Amino acid sequence: MKVFNRANIKSILVDASIDQNDVYESFKLATEKPGNYEIELTNNITLGRDRILFLASLLKQATYKLSIRHPFLSGYLAKLGIHHKRAYSAFESTKPEIRHFDVVLLAGSAGSLENIIKILELMPNTHISFVIVQHISNHSKKYLDNIILNKTGHQAQYIDNGTVIMPGQIYIAPPGFHSVIESGIGKLLESEPVNYARPAIDVTLESLVNTYQHNLAIVLLCGYNVDGTTRLE
Numbered sequence: 507m508k509v510f511n512r513a514n515i516k517s518i519l520v521d522a523s524i525d526q527n528d529v530y531e532s533f534k535l536a537t538e539k540p541g542n543y544e545i546e547l548t549n550n551i552t553l554g555r556d557r558i559l560f561l562a563s564l565l566k567q568a569t570y571k572l573s574i575r576h577p578f579l580s581g582y583l584a585k586l587g588i589h590h591k592r593a594y595s596a597f598e599s600t601k602p603e604i605r606h607f608d609v610v611l612l613a614g615s616a617g618s619l620e621n622i623i624k625i626l627e628l629m630p631n632t633h634i635s636f637v638i639v640q641h642i643s644n645h646s647k648k649y650l651d652n653i654i655l656n657k658t659g660h661q662a663q664y665i666d667n668g669t670v671i672m673p674g675q676i677y678i679a680p681p682g683f684h685s686v687i688e689s690g691i692g693k694l695l696e697s698e699p700v701n702y703a704r705p706a707i708d709v710t711l712e713s714l715v716n717t718y719q720h721n722l723a724i725v726l727l728c729g730y731n732v733d734g735t736t737r738l739e
Contacts, residue, residue, distance in 0.1 A: 507532055517544045525554055537564060546573040548633075551670055551690070553579065562588055575608075577690040577717050578670065607723040609671070609687075610634055611714055613707040614727030615641040619653070621727045626658045626676065633673040637687065638662075639710045641703050644682040651678060665692040679705040686713040 507529060510517040518536055522529045524547060537543060543564075553561070564570045565588060572590040574580040580592040612622050622638060629636070638650070654662040654676060662676035663669070665685045669692030671677060679685035683694040684705050700706035707726070714722050 509536055515542045515544055519546050519548065521548045523549050524557055530557065541569060543570045545570065548575040551576050551578050565589055581689040607634055608721040609637060609714060609718050610723045610725060611637050611711060612725050613639045618727035623657045626654060626660055629660060635671050635673060636676045637710065637714065639679040639685065639705050639707050642681050644704065646681040648680060667692065667694055679710060684709040686710065687717055688713055689717055
C-alpha cells in the first residue's frame with residue numbers, strides 16, 4: 507500500500523489485496539483521520555462483506571473518493587449502490603501525451619503469429635493484459651501458449667468460461683469458440699461464425715470495448731475478410 511500527500515488530499519493506492527488482514531488493518535489506520543482522501547484498489551476482484559461495509563461507511567462522507575481498477579469488482583459495487591469511479595489509475599503520470607491502457611487486443615490470421623511473438627518479446631513487466639485472437643481452424647490444437655512460453659518466457663493461458671482477466675497476463679481465444687470478455691470475466695460462445703470465423707475478432711473486440719472503453723488498445727496485424735475492421739470503425 508502506498509500513501510501520497512498532494513496539497514490537501516491524501517491519496518492511497520492499495521496495490522495488494524485488501525482481503526489480507528495486515529493490508530486491511532493498514533488501510534483502516536491510513537483512513538482513520540478526517541480529511542480529503544482519494545482511494546484506489548488495484549488488485550481486488552472481490553471483497554469480503556466487512557471490507558465492503560467499511561468502504562461504504564467511508565464513502566458516506568463527501569471527502570472520500572474511491573476508484574476501482576478491476577471491472578468485475580466495479581460492476582459488483584455498482585449493483586450495491588456504492589459510488590466510485592472505474593478508471594485506470596489516479597496516481598500514474600497525468601501528462602496528456604501519455605496514455606495508459608488496461609488491455610491490448612492482438613488480433614489477426616494464423617499468419618500473424620510471428621508479429622504477435624515479436625510484440626510479446628518486447629513486453630515489459632506491466633499491468634497491461636494481452637488478449638490474442640487468431641483466425642484458426644475449429645479443430646486446431648492448442649499450441650500457442652507453449653510457443654509464447656518458449657519464445658518469450660511469458661506464461662499464457664486459453665480463455666475459458668469464468669476466466670478472470672488479471673493485470674499483466676496473456677490470454678488466448680481458443681479454437682472453435684467465440685471469446686467474450688464481460689466485466690473482466692471470460693465466456694465462450696458456440697454461436698455461428700462471424701465474418702466466416704470462429705473465433706471472430708469482432709466478437710471479442712466488441713465485448714472488450716463495452717467493458718474497457720478508452721482503456722483498450724487494438725493491434726490488428728492481419729486478418730481474413732473484414733473481421734476486426736468493421737468494429738474498429
